[in-house]
Amino acid sequence: MEALAASDSMGLVRKGYESAESEKARTRRAGPRGTARPRAVRTGRTAAALVLAGLIAAACAPSEERAPAHDPSPDARNAAPDEVPGSGDLLSVPARALAARAERLRRAPSVRQAVARRWGLRSAPLAPPPPPTVKPVLTTPEGLRRGAHDPADGLPHVITRVPTDDRVIFLTIDDGDDKDPRLLRMIRELNVPVSAFLTHSLARDGYGYFREMRDLGAGIQNHTLTHPYLPNLPYERQRREICAQQDNLERETGVRPVMFRPPFGGYDHATLRAAASCGIEVVPLWTEEVFPERTEYRRGALDGRFRPGDIVLTHFRGPAHWDGDMRDVLRRLLDQATEEGFAVALLEDYIEAP
Ligand SMILES: [Zn+2]
Known part of the structure; x- marks a missing residue:
C-alpha cells in the first residue's frame, strides 16, 4: 500500500476497520448503484454507442480528408463536436464527444503521423480497439481491501489495473490545478483518451476548461472537494468530501461520476462506505505514474514495461510544479506506449455503466 502514497507523499495509508452494519443499511436504502446517475447520461451512452458504430463503419470507406496534409490542425478544429455530421442537438454531451472522437479517427494515417511529429512524438499513437x-x-485484490469487502455489501471495487487482454493502458489525470490550453489541443489533435479526476478547490476557477475536455471525449471523475488525506477524517466529513463533489461535477459538467480516486491514494473502510453512499462504483488507483522526465512503477511488475489494463496516473501540473509541462508528460507516455505496442484507451469504456 505504501507505494500508492508516492508522489502525493503525505503519509502512510492506514487501515480502518469500522463496523459496516449501519452504513450497509443506509446504502441499501439510498440505492447507490445507478440511482444517482441521471437518465440523460445513460441515454447518452446508448446514443453515443450507436453514433460511434455508425461513424466507425463510415470510416472503413475511403473518405476525403478535409484538411491539407501539410497542416492538419484546421482539420482538428473542424472536428469540434458541434460540427460532426449527425451529432446535432439531439445527441447528449457524451454522444457528441464520442462522435467527435470517431470523426478524428477517420483521418488518414499520413495525417495522423504528421500531427504526431508536430507534437514531437516519434510516431502516431496506436488507435485503441473498440x-x-x-x-x-x-x-x-486482497491487499487493497480495508476490512470486510463482501461483493454483496455494495462497496466500490478498488483496482490498480483493469483485467483485460487488450493491449491498452488508461491515462488518468488528477487534481485540476494547471489548465494548459496546449493540453486540450494535444488531446484533440492526437485523439488521446483521458479521465480527469477533479478536486473542487483546484478546478473551481476553471471548470470551463474541463467542459472542453469533456467535449473532446474525456471522462470526468471525482477527487474530493478539498483534497484531504481521508483516513484522518470521520465518516461524515469523508462523505461530504465525496458527495458534495459529485454534486459540483454534475452541476458544472453534466456528468455525475461513477469513479472516485482518494487523494494520496489514502482510504479506509469508511472511505469506501462513504463513496458507495455517493453513488461511486469503482475506486481506481494506479500502477504507474508519469512525470515530464520519468515514469515510476508503483506496484506489480516493476520491470519498466506496461501491462494490459494498467492505469497510469499523472497530474494537471505545469512548470510551477515540475520541470516541464503537460506536453512533455503526454509525449513520454505516448511514445513509450507506442513503442511497447500499447494504445491509450478510455477507462470509462472498460467500466460497467450503472
Ligand atoms: Zn490528487
Whole structure:
C-alpha cells in the first residue's frame, strides 16, 4: 500500500476497520448503484454507442480528408463536436464527444503521423480497439481491501489495473490545478483518451476548461472537494468530501461520476462506505505514474514495461510544479506506449455503466 502514497507523499495509508452494519443499511436504502446517475447520461451512452458504430463503419470507406496534409490542425478544429455530421442537438454531451472522437479517427494515417511529429512524438499513437461490449469483471485484490469487502455489501471495487487482454493502458489525470490550453489541443489533435479526476478547490476557477475536455471525449471523475488525506477524517466529513463533489461535477459538467480516486491514494473502510453512499462504483488507483522526465512503477511488475489494463496516473501540473509541462508528460507516455505496442484507451469504456 505504501507505494500508492508516492508522489502525493503525505503519509502512510492506514487501515480502518469500522463496523459496516449501519452504513450497509443506509446504502441499501439510498440505492447507490445507478440511482444517482441521471437518465440523460445513460441515454447518452446508448446514443453515443450507436453514433460511434455508425461513424466507425463510415470510416472503413475511403473518405476525403478535409484538411491539407501539410497542416492538419484546421482539420482538428473542424472536428469540434458541434460540427460532426449527425451529432446535432439531439445527441447528449457524451454522444457528441464520442462522435467527435470517431470523426478524428477517420483521418488518414499520413495525417495522423504528421500531427504526431508536430507534437514531437516519434510516431502516431496506436488507435485503441473498440470498447469491449462485455465489460471486464472487477474484483478488489486482497491487499487493497480495508476490512470486510463482501461483493454483496455494495462497496466500490478498488483496482490498480483493469483485467483485460487488450493491449491498452488508461491515462488518468488528477487534481485540476494547471489548465494548459496546449493540453486540450494535444488531446484533440492526437485523439488521446483521458479521465480527469477533479478536486473542487483546484478546478473551481476553471471548470470551463474541463467542459472542453469533456467535449473532446474525456471522462470526468471525482477527487474530493478539498483534497484531504481521508483516513484522518470521520465518516461524515469523508462523505461530504465525496458527495458534495459529485454534486459540483454534475452541476458544472453534466456528468455525475461513477469513479472516485482518494487523494494520496489514502482510504479506509469508511472511505469506501462513504463513496458507495455517493453513488461511486469503482475506486481506481494506479500502477504507474508519469512525470515530464520519468515514469515510476508503483506496484506489480516493476520491470519498466506496461501491462494490459494498467492505469497510469499523472497530474494537471505545469512548470510551477515540475520541470516541464503537460506536453512533455503526454509525449513520454505516448511514445513509450507506442513503442511497447500499447494504445491509450478510455477507462470509462472498460467500466460497467450503472
Ligand atoms: Zn490528487
